[in-house]
Amino acid sequence: QVQLVESGGGLVQPGGSLRLSCAASGFTLDYYGIGWFRQAPGKEREGVSYISSKSTYYADSVKGRFTISRDNAKNTVYLQMNSLKPEDTAVYYCALVDTLATYEWHNPDSYDYWGQGTQVTVSS
Secondary structure, eight states: OOEEEEEOOEEEOTTOOEEEEEEEESSOGGGSEEEEEEEOTTSOOEEEEEEOSSOEEEOTTTTTTEEEEEETTTTEEEEEEOSOOGGGOEEEEEEEESSOOGGGTTOGGGOSEEOOOEEEEEOO
């Protein structure tokens, strides 16, 4: 049974940092891609970052501030978020994809399984 569990969200001041984790079970992470998405109230879900065995991608809004990584031994993907801004406030989700045309990495419809999400709030 495929399961993705996000953790690491919370309240942080502008300019602060958080590290989100996406722990996977029921499959071996090595062979799949994982995307991070976020959804703010009243807005559509947007792709933040993506990692496969070969490459990483970032939304323009987070380039230089966020870093995605994976630890296959722990079956976990991380999203290190630095220099956080109020506009980063959202529920963050990780999602699994088997095969993906890389130009579609930011499209939520491309993904097969989703975690339950973790809230990130950036506020003073």
